[in-house]
Amino acid sequence: MAGRRRTTSDNPSPTGPAEGLLPADYELADLYGAFAAHGESDEDLDDSAVLVPPIQLAPEAELVAAALAVPLIDHALKLARWTAPHRAVDEFGDLTEPDREPAARLLGYPAEGEEVSEEDVVEAMRAWSLACDLDLIEIGTTADGAHVAVPGPDLEPAEQGDAETVLELWLTAAGIVRELAVEADSLDLDTEGGEESGEAGADEEAAEARLAEVEEAREEAAELLDEALQVLYETTAFAEPGQETVPLGVLAALLVVPEGEEPDEELLGDITDLMVMLDPMLGDLAELGLLEHRPIDPELFEEEESEEAAAAAVEASDEDADSDRFGLVRLTPLGQFAVRQWLLEDGYDAPLIGELAQGDAEALLRGISETANVIPGRELLAWLSGREPVAAARELLDAARGLDTYSPVRRLLCLQAMDLLGTDAREAVVEVVDDEVLGGAARSWLRSQGEEVVAPERGMVLWTMIDTFAAQLLTNEGEAGVLQELIRGLPVTDNPASFFGEVWRVQHPYTADVLDAVGELHLERNVAKEARKAAFKARSQSK
Numbered sequence: 001m002a003g004r005r006r007t008t009s010d011n012p013s014p015t016g017p018a019e020g021l022l023p024a025d026y027e028l029a030d031l032y033g034a035f036a037a038h039g040e041s042d043e044d045l046d047d048s049a050v051l052v053p054p055i056q057l058a059p060e061a062e063l064v065a066a067a068l069a070v071p072l073i074d075h076a077l078k079l080a081r082w083t084a085p086h087r088a089v090d091e092f093g094d095l096t097e098p099d100r101e102p103a104a105r106l107l108g109y110p111a112e113g114e115e116v117s118e119e120d121v122v123e124a125m126r127a128w129s130l131a132c133d134l135d136l137i138e139i140g141t142t143a144d145g146a147h148v149a150v151p152g153p154d155l156e157p158a159e160q161g162d163a164e165t166v167l168e169l170w171l172t173a174a175g176i177v178r179e180l181a182v183e184a185d186s187l188d189l190d191t192e193g194g195e196e197s198g199e200a201g202a203d204e205e206a207a208e209a210r211l212a213e214v215e216e217a218r219e220e221a222a223e224l225l226d227e228a229l230q231v232l233y234e235t236t237a238f239a240e241p242g243q244e245t246v247p248l249g250v251l252a253a254l255l256v257v258p259e260g261e262e263p264d265e266e267l268l269g270d271i272t273d274l275m276v277m278l279d280p281m282l283g284d285l286a287e288l289g290l291l292e293h294r295p296i297d298p299e300l301f302e303e304e305e306s307e308e309a310a311a312a313a314v315e316a317s318d319e320d321a322d323s324d325r326f327g328l329v330r331l332t333p334l335g336q337f338a339v340r341q342w343l344l345e346d347g348y349d350a351p352l353i354g355e356l357a358q359g360d361a362e363a364l365l366r367g368i369s370e371t372a373n374v375i376p377g378r379e380l381l382a383w384l385s386g387r388e389p390v391a392a393a394r395e396l397l398d399a400a401r402g403l404d405t406y407s408p409v410r411r412l413l414c415l416q417a418m419d420l421l422g423t424d425a426r427e428a429v430v431e432v433v434d435d436e437v438l439g440g441a442a443r444s445w446l447r448s449q450g451e452e453v454v455a456p457e458r459g460m461v462l463w464t465m466i467d468t469f470a471a472q473l474l475t476n477e478g479e480a481g482v483l484q485e486l487i488r489g490l491p492v493t494d495n496p497a498s499f500f501g502e503v504w505r506v507q508h509p510y511t512a513d514v515l516d517a518v519g520e521l522h523l524e525r526n527v528a529k530e531a532r533k534a535a536f537k538a539r540s541q542s543k
Helices: 028-033 060-068 071-082 097-106 118-133 155-159 163-190 200-238 248-256 265-286 306-315 333-345 361-369 376-384 389-399 407-430 439-448 458-475 480-488 496-503 511-521 525-542
Strands: 137-141 147-151 291-294 328-331
Touching (some): 071 118, 097 118, 118 163, 155 163, 163 200, 163 333, 200 248, 200 328, 248 265, 248 328, 361 376, 361 407, 376 407, 458 496, 480 511, 496 525, 511 525
Antiparallel strands (some): 137 147, 291 328
């Protein structure tokens, strides 16, 4: 599964919904544009870097039940059992003519009392083909040369619901259907060749050209489907329960419209083309339970000009009365499982929520602060779950100490954890109000909880200010708008020289960096100038 590249003016990529989580989620609103901000410049990073948001997979038992409930999987299992102990097949491994109608009846295709139709037989043969592809049915030859089918070794464990067997079978089937969906989308080109010229060489060249066109169309369709699945993966990762459905027009727009731009007439045409191209492929995947899909109303583009229809599709939400006419799609829990496996197979890091919450508080805070593709609040909740609040708060506060590179971020995360604990954290926080590193933040947190706390000394106030700003620098690097908002809140007096004269003396590893940021981004020239002078003094002091 090809990863999508970071958003640039030349290479737009869609964004997903953001959450207001500390520490700013490394700008996870631009999911595939995020990067670890700690000490790395944009030039140091591969422009094709992909960061996959963490997800919460459904329990394994639910995934197994969902896989077994997929009609194609159920039919493949039934046909495999039906072959026992063996059943005659033709030289191609397909069912013989006398067995095709019984196979269709076995799968319940014709209604009671009706004759088996040609379509029923086709569906039965599809299930037979899948069962053979999954090795649920094995084809062999007897000693006297007869072709026979027998159940494969995975049939029994699959019927018994063995999780590893069932999910591996389903994932293999999903990969097959995914490839077939792409092949079907590119098939039209194969039938559009020109008339034969009558000259062998010219006909051969024309055939090669058509094959090249088909292969190019197949690659484009595969890339498009992969990108669409990744957008749905992002959406599901950040959506509230029940809000995972995406209108097909919105999905297409996310794939082609550059971030921050409104689609023009040309882009609306591209959106229409993508909707029409994606719709049947998504429908194929839905048949295997990877997606929930409502196809485009076939009359939609006959009623409106394509650009008008595309514009309406982009603007439609899943709550609009007519939005279902434009197509709707949602990645199912099985779909999440499949896309994540494909990403892992392609070498991408596709984390699960809670993976960083398996160790102690130090490992938790360090893991979150040093990882770009993480949702901090969810990791903190996973770690706090089941722990005694006061003991957990003490462990987190202790882990937040230190003056290393990531320590400001750890303290920011620690405060978020205290917010999650609420009043249950009070006892532990009170114990650190006089701590040189934690005291200022602890007093501020207690005041936010309505507690009356003695104001800290000036030195502690300034140190905490630098520490808080440093955490934002680390988690919002490159986000000038966010940093300018923080700078506007600095308690700079009418005498900035006096204020920064205090600040540059603060013994904090990020004092000079914070002053540099203020000097670069503050909108008042005199304040910015004093901040730059103070940054120079801070660096001279640290040498």
